Amino acid sequence: MAKDFLTPVTRTTLTADICRKMVSHLIRGDWRSGERIPAERELCQKLNVGRASLREALKALEIMGMIETRLGDGTYVCKRSEFFSRPLLWAIVSSSEAEAHELVEARRLIEVELAGMAAERITPENLKHLGEHLDMMERSKENPLEFAQADINFHIAIGQAAHNSILMNALHLIRNLLQQWISRSLSIEGVSETALEQHKQIFMAIAKKNSIAARAAMQDHLNEMAISLLDAQQKLSSEDSPIK
Amino acid sequence: MAKDFLTPVTRTTLTADICRKMVSHLIRGDWRSGERIPAERELCQKLNVGRASLREALKALEIMGMIETRLGDGTYVCKRSEFFSRPLLWAIVSSSEAEAHELVEARRLIEVELAGMAAERITPENLKHLGEHLDMMERSKENPLEFAQADINFHIAIGQAAHNSILMNALHLIRNLLQQWISRSLSIEGVSETALEQHKQIFMAIAKKNSIAARAAMQDHLNEMAISLLDAQQKLSSEDSPIK
DNA sequence: ACGTATTTGTTCGTATGTATC
DNA sequence: GGATACATACGAACAAATACG
Secondary structure, rough: OOHHHOOOOOOOHHHHHHHHHHHHHHHHHOOOOOEEEEEEEEHHHOOOHHHHHHHHHHHHHHHHHOEEEEOOOOEEEEOHHOOOOOOOHHHOOOOOOOHHHHHHHHHHHHHHHHHHHHHOOOOOHHHHHHHHHHHHHHHHOHHHHHHHHHHHHHHHHHHHHHHHHHHHHHHHHHHHHHHHHHHHOOOOOOOOHHHHHEEEHHHHHHHOOOOOHHHHHHHHHHHHHHHHHHHHHHHHHOOOOOOO | HHHHHHOOOOOOOHHHHHHHHHHHHHHHOOOOOOEEOOOOHHHHHHHHEEEEEEEHHHHHHHOOOEEEEEEEEEEEEEOOHHHHOOOOHHHOOOOOOHHHHHHHHHHHHHHHHHHHHHHHHHHHHHHHHHHHHHHHHHHHHOOOOHHHHHHHHHHHHHHHHHHHHHHHHHHHHHHHHHHHHHHHHOOOHHHHHHHHHHHHHHHHHHHOHHHHHHHHHHHHHEEEEEEEEHHHHHHHHHHHHHHH
C-alpha cells in the first residue's frame, strides 16, 4: 500500500543503542561471565557518549540481572543463568487481585511439575542436598522457625534439581507471596508431622527417579497443605484490622 | 550459628530503590495503563532525588516495556500485557538456546493447565469471544500478521476463561518473550494450517467442557509448535551477524 | 502559521563514599 | 594509613521534539 511507502524514521535513543551494543557484546562472549568490563569513564571515551547515557544503559542491564556493579570496584558480567533472575522483575507477575486460592493453584501447578522434572533430571549432587534438607527437617521438629526454613530449602532444592530457571523464578516468587501463610499453617497442631512424612514420600520417589510417583506425592502434599493454608489465611484475614 | 548473628547490611543503590517504588506504583494501579506520569523534574522534587538517578530507573523500566517515554511530551504507562515485550529483550532471550528451551517448557506447562481449567470454568461470554478469535484465524489465513494476532488473542482468551490472574500474568510474560519466534514459526510453510486445525480441536474440547480432552489437545498443539519454534529460533541465532 | 512553554535527550563538572593494594 | 581507581549522586546547562494557544 502507498501509505506504507517509506518506513517512518524510528527514533532511537542513545541509551537504547548503547544497551543494544552492550547486549551483543555480552551475548557474543566478548566479555565473559564473571569478567570485569572496562570502567565507566573508559567506556564513555570508546563509545564516544556521555557518562549519563552510558550509566542509564548500564543500570538497565543491571536491573535485568545481566551485569553487577560493585561500588568502588567495577562492573562485572553475571552468569547467563542469572539473567532475568532479579526478584524485582518477577514481582510484576503478581497482581493485587491475586487471591490466596489463585496463588495456591499456581503453586500446585508449578511444584507438581517441578517434582516430576526433578525425578527425571536430578544429579547425584542435587540428591545429596535434597537429603540434607530432609534431615534438617527431621532434626528441627521442635523448632518451628528452623523447620519452616528447612521446608523452604527442601522445595527450592527440588526446583534446582528440575533445571529450569524460568520455573525456578516462578517458584521463588510464589513462595515469597505465600510464605507468611505457610509458616502459620505449619504451626497448626499436627501439620508439620504430616508435612515431614509427605516430604519423605516425595524424596523417595525422586531418588528412584520415578517421575509419576514424584508428581503424585507432591500433589498429595500440596492438597493437604492447601487446606491448612487456606484455613490459616482466613483466620489471618479475619483478624486483619482495616488499615486504610 | 554465631556467624549468622546479625543480618548483613544489604547496600542498595538509589536507582534500584526508585525502580522498586515505581514498580509498586505501577502494580498497585496508582498510575493506570495509558496514563501519563508526572514529569521528570517534578518526580525528582517529590522523591527528593537527582534527575540522573531518576532517569536511570525510568530507562530501565522503559527497556523492559513497562513505560514509554515520548520526547517532548511525557512518560506514559504501558498496558500490563505489554510488560516485557520490548524487542531488545527478544535479542537477549533469543541468544540462548537453553533459555529458549526452558521458556517453551514453561509455556507448555502453563498453557496446558490453563486449557484444562478453562474447560471447567468457561462462561458463555468467554466462549463467545474464544469462538470469534477462531473465526478470525480462519478468515486471515492469507495474512500472516493478522493470523499471528488472532493466534495470540485465542490463547489469551483461554487464559481469561481459566480465571486465575496469576497464571494469566505468567502467560502474558512468556508470550511476550517468545513472540518473535512464534511469529517466525507460523510463517513456515504448512505450520499455520496445522495450528488452525489444532485450535479447532482445543475449542471443541473446551466448549464441551471436557477438561481432559482440552489438556490433551493443547498438549498436542504445543508439542507440534515447539518443534517449529525451536527450529525457527536456531535459524535465527545462526543468522546473527557479528556486529563488532 | 508561528512562537512560546513544556518535556525529554544528552553532556559536563564536581563532590563524596567505597574498595583494593 | 595512604594512594589510587572506581562507582554514586547532584546540579546546571543546552539541544531537540512536542503541545498548545
